[in-house]
Amino acid sequence: MTAPPGTSGRSATTLRTASLRTRTVLAVLALMVVLLVGLTVSVDVIFGAQLRTQLEDRLEDRAAAAASLVGTVDSDELADRLSAQGLSVRIESAAGEEVVAGPSPDQLRQGPPAGLGPDGGRRPGPATGNGSSDDPTTSGEVSVAASAISGDDQLVTLVSTLSDGSTLTLTASTAPIAATVAQLRTVMAIAAAAVLIIAVIGVLLVVRSTLAPLTRVTTVARSIASGDRGRRLRPDRPRTEIGRVASAFDEMLDDVEGAERSALDAEARMRTFVSDAAHELRTPVAGIRAAADTLVRADLSPADRELLATQIARESGRASRLIDDMLMMARLDRGLDLIPTRVDLGRLVRSEADRLSLRRPSLDLQTRVPDRPVPVDADVDRLGQIVSNLVDNAARATGGDGAVVVEVRIDDADAATARIVVTDDGPGVPAEERERIFDRLVRLDPSRDARAGAGLGLPIARGIARAHGGDVTCVPASRGARFEVTLPLAVA
Incomplete structure (x- = not known):
């Protein structure tokens, strides 16, 4: 059976709206x-x-x-x-x-x-005889x-x-x-009719006064529908029947207004994201195009051709990484599919750090893991991506040759939580920017060169951690920047 137009996904329940007064x-x-x-x-x-x-x-x-x-x-x-x-x-x-x-x-x-x-009977006269x-x-x-x-x-x-x-x-x-x-029935009937007439008038007046707040609800609702979104009922007695209705109405309006604001903010962020992504892609694409045009049209020496080919490969890799990061953000928004397995967090972090040391030989990368296993149920590849993104972020902050320490700890305050702590000796993150850096395409120093990245590494790391039931935060540090990843320990 085909649903009427405009009713897709809506409840088919019809509210009975007979006159409450009647x-x-x-x-x-x-x-x-x-x-x-x-x-x-x-x-x-x-x-x-x-x-x-x-x-x-x-x-x-x-x-x-x-x-x-x-x-x-x-x-x-x-x-x-x-x-x-x-x-x-x-x-x-x-x-x-x-x-x-x-x-x-x-x-x-x-x-x-x-x-x-x-x-x-009749009333008889005085009694006579025998005292009766x-x-x-x-x-x-x-x-x-x-x-x-x-x-x-x-x-x-x-x-x-x-x-x-x-x-x-x-x-x-x-x-x-x-x-x-x-005679009593007649009197009772007349009295009952009079009482009913008086009752009709009294009930009409009382019901009219009682339902007056509903008229105000209707007025406010129509005013809000006309665009005055800030109006609210604010009942003085929220525990009464009409007070509960008014409170629920205000809560619904707050939720609707919040959802509308969130939708507008999400739309604005999406437009900003698309604009910034296009801007980020424009640079490597322009470099690839310029190098390709030079290779095709100019008469170059073998050394120059090799240099231009290297530039094309480098810019292609940068564009590919940016596209991969944007696809990852899209997957996180949709809901990341994980393949969790039981893994020792210390061993995983040490292995990822060894791989990153080979990729960044000039970086002073140190690892500190407990002697005993730290079991977690996690997607190994995604968890490795968190460590990789945080280390890459620290490497860019320190210029590629600073000191970065990756530690694995069991939370002292919560024995069911494991932590990955990544610290560096770079300039650090200002207190007012410690949350904003997890927004998409945010860089504290946009004037840096291509090595500064596109500003998607930290949002991706946080999204993957939250998909595992944890989080990534930037916490205060005496020197440099300090990022903490929290993950729930595996239940034995």
Whole structure:
């Protein structure tokens, strides 16, 4: 499947960008609706159950009051008193006689009788006879022999057996309870609607204030995209959610700006490198061309021809070395392929020093290596190139006939590190130049002749050392220059 143009190498993940404000408001409102519905249902159920319990308690109080009046009033009077409370009353004596008073159960199903109070009863007058009250609820200390409560959604019935053996049946309507609960539902619905309206306005204001920092993030991002790269958010509270986002945004901008600066610097260095390399190659190529033209066009003696041929060979060798060095730098930039083997660093340095002594017989080259082996895992040819470059650099600094000492040591501070120390008795390196000399095509004295080199030996030596996990540095010395190569010792 072919990727769309411009998306090569990029993640295909799509960020969902639904409105955070809308999602937040809807989520809060949905939560409030659920809570309000749950509260309404809970109040409805609990309040209705409480009212029904109160109605059942009222019937039990009436039955208890009726039990206290047994023997003091007859069944008809007792039934009238009880029915005055809006109840359906039926008294069946032990002999089978039945007295009925008040509305029938069917009438109660149709609603409470007219003229009754909210609780379905009337207030009776003062009590008469035997110290008892006309309101049976005032006499609740005498219990009935037995009682049972039953009912449905519309009626509640209490059947009690009195002490004289008669059966008292009291029936009350639940219509007042249903009306009260209905009124409560209406009030709760109106209150919930008002709360939701207020909540919508409040949440919109709060979310708008909360998301204001994101608007600033957008403004800063667009300003940076327009070219104002120095702007930053700098949150005052970096530990909050938006603070962490702002901090991450600033860090990303710093990284992007640093990467851009590094890319520009790398491009500038590359242009300088190409320009300097072309300049360095121009000299030997021009010498080769001039000598070749003279050989072809001029009538020269055999001695002059031999001299010009020697010059062509020398300049060709110089150009070849420069090209090889530039190719090496390109390999180091790409990642040098090493062939590491276990090698004794002392023996390798001594062998390379012997080879360099043959090449530079006028150089006073000395080696100092430990008596015991110094094992390292390294590419022998590349490691030899480090020593060769450092010795060649020291030879050029001393004019080719100075004293150069190459030592191999085991680091006293770090027993897992070996060091190659190259010192000379030349003019030394100024403190401010000890790091710059490792840049490409840098020479402290550009006015020197071809023997000064192209300024690639030290960068190549450092690149090879770092590829081995070590480094090359120029350190202070009491006399001349001092270069140290650090390499990790081989693990046994």
